Amino acid sequence: MPYPFWDVMVGYGPLMAAIAVIHVFVSHFAIGGGLYLVVAERSARKAGDEGRLLFVKKLSKFFVLTTVVFGALTGVMIWFIIGLLNPKGTEALIHNFVWAWATEWTFFFVEILAAILYFYGWKRMSAKNHMRIGWIYFWAAWASLVVIVGIITFMLTPGKWLETGNFWDGFLNPTYASSVFFRTGVCILMAGLFALLVAARYEAGDLKTRLVRGNTLWALAGLLIAGACWFWYKASIPDATWLTAKHQLSIAASALERFQWATYLLFALLAVLGLLLARMWNTVFAILLMVVGLYWFGSYEWFRESARKPYVIPGYMYANGMRVGDEAAWRRDGLLSHVDFRTGDDGADLWRYSCRTCHQVDGYNPVKQAFDHTDPGFIAGSILGIHKMKRALDPFPGSEKIRKPMPPFMGSEEEAKILAEWLWERVDQRPMHEAAGLSGPELGAAVYELRCARCHAIDGPDGLRDPLEGESEEDLREFLSDPADGMPALSGDERDQQALLDFILGWYESEKGGE
Ligand code: HEC
Ligand code: HEC
Incomplete structure (x- = not known):
């Protein structure tokens, strides 16, 4: 089905990231929160520790509010945005995974219901029933993760699905299992970071120090699980994807670097501030850790999202919504003959449908500097060879598997010239010597x-x-x-x-x- 193109002022990558990061942070933290609440409630009840029980009760209010309000709102927003940014990619995903989504939403519904009951049940329910509801909250939340991860990981590593088209081959793809456990670690960590923020507002004393140490250990356990699973995850990414991201995609490569050093930073901060300096724990420490945690996980998500270029579904669909295999026919017919929503400015339309998903002329992943001081002939020639453009590398074992970062231009030679003229009007036209x-x-x-x-x-x-x-x-x-x-x-x-x-x-x- 043809779709119109959505023009926004910012790059698609940063826009997606801004919304996804909020959602992803809240949703992981809601799942980890479910586990945290039931485990902490149980241990506080067993120990007959009223102070800790009160702390859990306080926390539950926030967890429930965030899950219900933020989780749901940002989740819907993600749908809205991906539908606008990449309607064809979204369509392909829906065709394959509609039942997975229906299942996820069912779990999400149960999660919300249980969260609300849990919150209101503190006074009205027996301890035993309250705990039961808590476990339902956690398992439903975790089950929604187990489902959605199948779709997210499919977009990096579709695996055997490319040959079979089978739902389960796509769902249980190469990075699926490691991602479920990696993200479970992240959930645990996030819940710990939040509990540390709530604990910071307690008055200094034994209870506070106990809470801080306990929550830090909880967060560290999450980080260790995520860290260990990261190596598993990394090993399950096919070489071509991994090496391309590291050596050809500067956005993915720098996100990966940020993720790696933030892992060590997070670990060090937790150990020093949360364990050694637990007595001095305060809101500034807690916020600092939250920020580093967000940065760490955000970098991972950014890496994963940008690592699949030139594809949105590797081997099946390019990031600009063009289907792999359509090249020859489209080059012959012309790209514009496949576009139902033309604006009258062919150059701009060609830019939108060929390049704009990944570039701004001047801004996010810009192309201007590559075409300044050149000429329309050079730009047209570059466009026709865009899928061959690739950073030069000395060979090393595996380097022959590295992909080029861009899909082929799917238009005719004539259209390449139109696009080149359009681009040339937007660059610095003075020759280099001048x-x-x-x-x-x-x-x-x-x-x-x-x-x-x-x-x-x-x-x-x-x-x-x-x-x-x-x-x-x-x-x-x-x-x-x-x-x-x-x-x-x-x-x-x-x-x-x-x-x-x-x-x-x-x-x-x-x-x-x-x-
Ligand atoms: C799938 C996403 C994608 C599409 C679609 C795409 N590009 Fe790119 N392009 C990239 C990536 C990724 C790079 C490498 C950037 C880097 O260095 O990390 C790149 C690099 C470039 C560069 C080199 C920039 C430099 O300074 O070295 C130019 C020029 C360029 N693209 C032009 C285009 C044009 C023109 C189109 C449309 C015909 C296009 N690209 C379509 C992803 C894309
Ligand atoms: C948009 C990408 C692109 C640009 C820019 C480009 N080339 Fe090429 N060049 C190619 C491609 C594609 C080939 C075909 C062989 C290949 O795939 O490596 C090639 C082949 C060559 C060859 C033959 C190599 C051989 O091993 O026989 C030479 C020489 C060459 N280019 C020189 C240049 C010079 C000089 C410039 C700058 C004026 C230039 N190229 C700019 C893409 C490019």
Whole structure:
């Protein structure tokens, strides 16, 4: 089914993240909270510790409110946003997983009901029934996680589903089991962090110190479970996806780095502030830990969401909603012939449907700097070869599996030119020599960076030094004017062109001099 395109001022990635992070934080914390409440209630009752029981009661109010209000609202918002951002991806997911969603919502409904009963039951229920309701709350909440994780992980690692199309193959995909346990650890940690915040408001004394130490141990247990499962999770991601994320996708790679160092930071802060300095525990400590916890988990989610590029469902659908396998037909028919909601500005429409899901011209993951000081011919050539653009790497075991970060342009050559013109109107059109005020080898190097380096390295096994060795200037010009498929032809400003050729020929000059 065709869909219109939603224009928003911000990048799709940050928008999705802003909403998803709130939801994900609240929902994990509600699940962990369920477990925390029943375990803490049980142990307080067993020990006959009225102070702790009162603490649990206080906490339950907040947990219930957040689950019901925030969990539900942000959950609906996520639907709303993914439907707008990627209607085709959402449609594909619904077709496959509609029953999983129905099941999840049933669990969520039970969870909310149990949460409300639990909260109101403190006074009206026997201890035994109250605990029972608490367990129902936790198990229903956890079951909703167990279901939804099947769909989330499918989007990174669809596994055998790609061949069979079978629901269970997609649901019980390679990263499914490790994710369920990783996220269970996260739930436990989040509940501990929140309990620590509530404990911070207690007056200093033995009860407070006991609460702080107990809650810190609880949070640490969650972090250890999540940390251990992380290695399991990592090992279950196929090499191609993992290596691509690390070596080609700077957004995924930096999120991964943030996640890793935040793990150590969180661990250290919990151990020092929550155990060693438990007597000094205060709201500032608690908020600091909350913030680091949010940052840590947010980084993980950001990594997972950005690691699947160029796909939204690896091997099946690209992030811009185009189906893998449609390339040839679409290139022949033209992309716009498949678009039912055209605005009259073909350049803008081509940008929206081909690139906008992952880029802003100038902003999030921008393209402007790659096309400044070039020309429409170069931009059109780059668009037609966009799926070959990839950061140059020295080979290492497994490097041949690395994917290129972008899907092919699914339009005709004519459409590539229209899009190129549209983009060119939005970049700095001055040639490089004029804009940078450079000349000679510096100018050549700058032009090379701009026009060649995004697809080729100079040295290394895939570098250009060897294949171009011994070419005369005429040979070079001829080759570059009618290049390989997927490579833009030499074009643009004459002075820039000449400097580029001189720069390339200059690679061999010192060698000649040495002979
Ligand atoms: C699936 C998402 C996706 C789509 C669709 C996409 N790109 Fe990209 N693009 C990326 C990613 C990811 C990178 C690598 C960014 C990085 O360095 O991490 C990239 C890099 C680029 C770069 C290099 C930027 C630089 O400074 O090195 C250009 C230019 C570019 N894209 C242009 C386009 C154009 C034009 C289109 C549409 C025809 C497009 N992209 C479609 C994801 C996408
Ligand atoms: C949009 C990506 C892109 C850009 C930009 C680009 N190329 Fe290429 N180039 C390719 C592709 C694709 C091939 C085909 C072979 C391949 O897949 O590696 C290729 C092949 C070549 C080859 C042949 C390599 C061989 O091993 O035989 C040379 C030489 C070359 N390019 C030089 C250049 C120079 C010089 C520039 C800058 C003026 C440049 N390329 C810009 C994509 C690009």
